[in-house]
Amino acid sequence: MTLLRQTYLLLCKDLRLELRRRDSLLTMFFFGTLLLFVFHFSFDVAPDKMAEMAPALLWLAFLFTGTLGLAQLFQAERDNHCLDALLLSPLDRGALFLAKSGFNLLLMILVELVVMPLFWILFNLSNWNLLPQLFLVTLMGTVGFCVLGTIMSAITLRARARELLLPLVLFPLMIPVLLATIRCMETVLRTGTFADAAPWLRLLLGFDVIFLTLGVLIFDWVIEA
Amino acid sequence: MRLTVKKLAKSYGFLWALRDFDLELPPGSFVALLGPNGAGKTTLLKLLAGLTMPSAGAIELDGENFAANSSITRGQIGLLAPADHLYDQLTARENLRFFTALYNKSGQAGMLELALEEVGLAGRADEFAGNLSAGLKCRLSIAKWRLLDPGLLLLDEPYGVLDGSGIDLLEMFLREQCDKGHIVMMASHHVARALGLCSRALILHQGRLTFNEAKQTPWSSFDRAFGDFLPRGGS
Numbered sequence: 001m002t003l004l005r006q007t008y009l010l011l012c013k014d015l016r017l018e019l020r021r022r023d024s025l026l027t028m029f030f031f032g033t034l035l036l037f038v039f040h041f042s043f044d045v046a047p048d049k050m051a052e053m054a055p056a057l058l059w060l061a062f063l064f065t066g067t068l069g070l071a072q073l074f075q076a077e078r079d080n081h082c083l084d085a086l087l088l089s090p091l092d093r094g095a096l097f098l099a100k101s102g103f104n105l106l107l108m109i110l111v112e113l114v115v116m117p118l119f120w121i122l123f124n125l126s127n128w129n130l131l132p133q134l135f136l137v138t139l140m141g142t143v144g145f146c147v148l149g150t151i152m153s154a155i156t157l158r159a160r161a162r163e164l165l166l167p168l169v170l171f172p173l174m175i176p177v178l179l180a181t182i183r184c185m186e187t188v189l190r191t192g193t194f195a196d197a198a199p200w201l202r203l204l205l206g207f208d209v210i211f212l213t214l215g216v217l218i219f220d221w222v223i224e225a
Numbered sequence: 226m227r228l229t230v231k232k233l234a235k236s237y238g239f240l241w242a243l244r245d246f247d248l249e250l251p252p253g254s255f256v257a258l259l260g261p262n263g264a265g266k267t268t269l270l271k272l273l274a275g276l277t278m279p280s281a282g283a284i285e286l287d288g289e290n291f292a293a294n295s296s297i298t299r300g301q302i303g304l305l306a307p308a309d310h311l312y313d314q315l316t317a318r319e320n321l322r323f324f325t326a327l328y329n330k331s332g333q334a335g336m337l338e339l340a341l342e343e344v345g346l347a348g349r350a351d352e353f354a355g356n357l358s359a360g361l362k363c364r365l366s367i368a369k370w371r372l373l374d375p376g377l378l379l380l381d382e383p384y385g386v387l388d389g390s391g392i393d394l395l396e397m398f399l400r401e402q403c404d405k406g407h408i409v410m411m412a413s414h415h416v417a418r419a420l421g422l423c424s425r426a427l428i429l430h431q432g433r434l435t436f437n438e439a440k441q442t443p444w445s446s447f448d449r450a451f452g453d454f455l456p457r458g459g460s
Contacts, residue, residue, distance in 0.1 A: 006327070009323070009326050009327060013312070013315070013323055016314075016315070016319070017312065017314045017315070020314045021314060076312060076314070079312075079313055080308075080309050080310060080311055080312070080313060081306065081309045081310055082310060082311070082312055084274075084276055084304070084306075084309075084310060085309075085310035085311075085324070086327075087275070087276055088274055088275065088276065088299065088302065088303070088304055088310075089299065089300070089324070089327045089328060090299045090300035090327075090328060090329075091327055224278070
């Protein structure tokens with residue numbers, strides 16, 4: 001069975017479980033929305049400073065919301081020792097990595113599709129026409145977050161205080177993705193085009209490709225360690 | 226399938242859970258794995274299942290090193306853990322469908338329904354596994370391994386959750402596996418039941434193999450070896 005077929009099988013299983021439990025998506029959605037309201041009431045940002053502030057605030061919300069999702073990523077496998085059942089099978093561990101990253105990516109995209117327009121409404125931003133471009137940059141940043149987050153989630157899987165440990169190991173490693181995404185979004189918000197954001201886009205793309213490849217290659221070792 | 230284990234050892238820090246374990250099993254063997262609590266039975270099963278890496282030694286299936294082509298050899302090994310290794314939020318049928326697809330054995334749809342019927346779960350196939358009792362989950366696990374048909378089946382204390390008919394079902398399934406030339410290794414504290422089924426008995430004590438003999442009748446050497454671990458009774 002090919003890597004992609006196994007990935008599809010695992011992804012379908014995770015989506016089916018999430019549709020039945022709805023705990024990850026609902027928690028992430030409400031937490032993301034809640035953070036936006038907290039930011040809205042806490043910051044009084046001048047309109048000319050919004051290009052600098054908006055990406056950072058948005059990504060703070062995504063980072064915390066995404067970490068909630070990552071903490072729950074292997075919950076179904078922890079119950080009834082189902083991870084052992086998967087490790088016992090002839091499953092390619094790379095498929096498990098791709099399926100878990102893909103599942104977390106889907107949840108994040110759904111949350112971002114709601115949170116980004118809501119942010120525009122709450123902070124009274126006028127440049128709605130830039131939203132598709134900003135969403136594209138966010139998507140690239142989210143891929144980086146999900147692939148690295150899945151690796152770190154698997155590393156901390158057997159740790160006692162994994163929910164506390166995960167952000168401690170993940171956030172420092174996320175700095176290149178955060179920096180590139182925020183700077184890229186800031187440039188797009190200021191200039192209205194991708195032209196000046198090319199170096200940051202290349203960094204983001206490089207990070208995504210490197211960690212996606214690395215994840216497929218090392219997940220065997222990571223999950224069995 | 227032929228199983229060869231050479232100088233297998235596993236340590237957790239300074240503690241040796243298993244050491245110098247050698248074993249050679251021909252096709253169709255049924256091994257009763259016995260010993261007191263903490264003897265290393267579960268560690269041995271986990272090592273054979275590939276769920277734990279050995280500290281030393283090698284495992285060969287049909288002469289092929291376990292680690293050399295792990296995804297192929299892994300598909301040949303099953304671990305029946307009662308009431309475990311099933312997704313609670315999937316139905317009994319969905320669990321079987323998922324695992325047979327994972328093992329690339331989902332070809333015949335009728336086989337799945339037949340397996341459910343054989344373990345008495347045909348009427349509860351659309352119930353979530355989480356809603357089934359431990360005994361019914363164990364029956365579902367039997368159906369799962371019946372469909373996956375592993376060359377080496379490992380069992381860890383399967384009797385605890387099963388009722389009388391469940392035990393009959395399990396033992397019939399295990400006999401069928403051996404008749405097909407597959408190897409079955411069962412760790413259990415139900416010594417009489419395990420001895421009734423087995424073709425060979427192993428006794429582990431403090432991580433070492435202290436007894437390894439093919440079944441005989443009468444079996445005085447086993448009685449002597451196992452006597453130390455029998456309950457003394459209270460007074």
